[in-house]
Amino acid sequence: SQTIHQWPATLVQPVGSPLSLECTVEGTSNPNLYWYRQAAGRGLQLLFYSVGIGQISSEVPQNLSASRPQDRQFILSSKKLLLSDSGFYLCAWSSKRISYNSPLHFGNGTRLTVT
Amino acid sequence: KNQVEQSPQSLIILEGKNCTLQCNYTVSPFSNLRWYKQDTGRGPVSLTIMTFSENTKSNGRYTATLDADTKQSSLHITASQLSDSASYICVVSPPSGGYNKLIFGAGTRLAVHP
Numbered sequence: 567s568q569t570i571h572q573w574p575a576t577l578v579q580p581v582g583s584p585l586s587l588e589c590t591v592e593g594t595s596n597p598n599l600y601w602y603r604q605a606a607g608r609g610l611q612l613l614f615y616s617v618g619i620g621q622i623s624s625e626v627p628q629n630l631s632a633s634r635p636q637d638r639q640f641i642l643s644s645k646k647l648l649l650s651d652s653g654f655y656l657c658a659w660s661s662k663r664i665s666y667n668s669p670l671h672f673g674n675g676t677r678l679t680v681t
Numbered sequence: 682k683n684q685v686e687q688s689p690q691s692l693i694i695l696e697g698k699n700c701t702l703q704c705n706y707t708v709s710p711f712s713n714l715r716w717y718k719q720d721t722g723r724g725p726v727s728l729t730i731m732t733f734s735e736n737t738k739s740n741g742r743y744t745a746t747l748d749a750d751t752k753q754s755s756l757h758i759t760a761s762q763l764s765d766s767a768s769y770i771c772v773v774s775p776p777s778g779g780y781n782k783l784i785f786g787a788g789t790r791l792a793v794h795p
Contacts, residue, residue: 572724598780609685609770609785610725623781656724660780666732669715670780672724 568593572657572673579680585630585644587676589657592638597659599640600670601632604654616640617662652680684708685773687786695794698761702789704754704771712774716745716756719768719788728756728769761793 572589579585591597598617602610612625614632622632629648633641640657657673685706694700706714713732717725729738729745731754737746742759758765771786 570724575722600780607690607787609787612781612783615781625781658724664712664774664779666713666730669717669727669730670725670783672726674723677722 568659568671570657570659570671570673572676574676575674576677577679579647579678581649581680582646585642585647585651585678587642587655587657587678589640589642589673590638591640591659594638594659594661596637596662598662599634600658600660601630601640601642602656602658602672604656604675610656614642647680649680652678654678685771685784685786687769687771687789689789690787691790691792693792693794694761696761696763700758700761700791702756702758702769702791704756704786706752706754706771706773706784708773708775708784709752710776712776714745714747714754714774715772716743716754717770717772719770721767725770758791763793763795766791766793 569592600615601613604610616622616634619634630644655676658670660670661668688703713730715730716728718728719725728743729740731738731747733749744757747754768788768790770788773784775782
């Protein structure tokens with residue numbers, strides 16, 4: 567069965583420090599991968615998605631970047647964190663073909679607090 | 682602008698009671714509508730999915746309904762349990778585009794008290 571791992575679960579970082587959040591998927595190959603941010607009282611906001619190694623699409627201009635160095639690895643990074651980067655970050659994967667019975671599969675998220 | 686709005690924002694019920702969560706959307710046409718359950722500090726998990734032609738879909742004590750004419754969906758929880766305490770998110774898929782085009786509601790936070 568497929569599983570998605572995301573770490574760390576929580577992270578407290580000072581303003582101006584770098585960030586690296588990692589997500590890996592097991593049990594499937596060539597998935598589409600996604601990074602979302604979830605703010606309190608708002609719907610999930612898609613930050614980046616990737617359809618393959620080295621292929622990254624950015625949905626929202628921001629202080630963050632994403633990379634996909636391997637088929638099942640997705641990394642969210644920042645060179646210098648801002649206070650506004652605080653939030654709950656979710657990684658997700660989907661199959662290549664949209665199908666009725668194939669939802670987005672989410673990791674358990676990283677709670678990032680920038681102080 | 683395509684939107685998904687959920688109500689109420691939060692809800693408290695007693696264990697064993699039923700409740701209904703609402704989702705109104707302006708996405709039209711749409712491909713399918715999903716309800717996700719998100720436990721605190723965890724990622725969302727899919728509960729039900731319906732296409733525009735389906736009226737109802739059940740998953741255990743969870744029953745989702747869809748009225749494409751009024752652009753409304755509801756999630757009914759029967760005989761609530763403490764483990765139902767979570768946020769419930771309505772997600773609509775436009776017919777064009779992939780998963781990167783999903784439109785998420787802000788969710789309803791449900792608390793079930795003993």
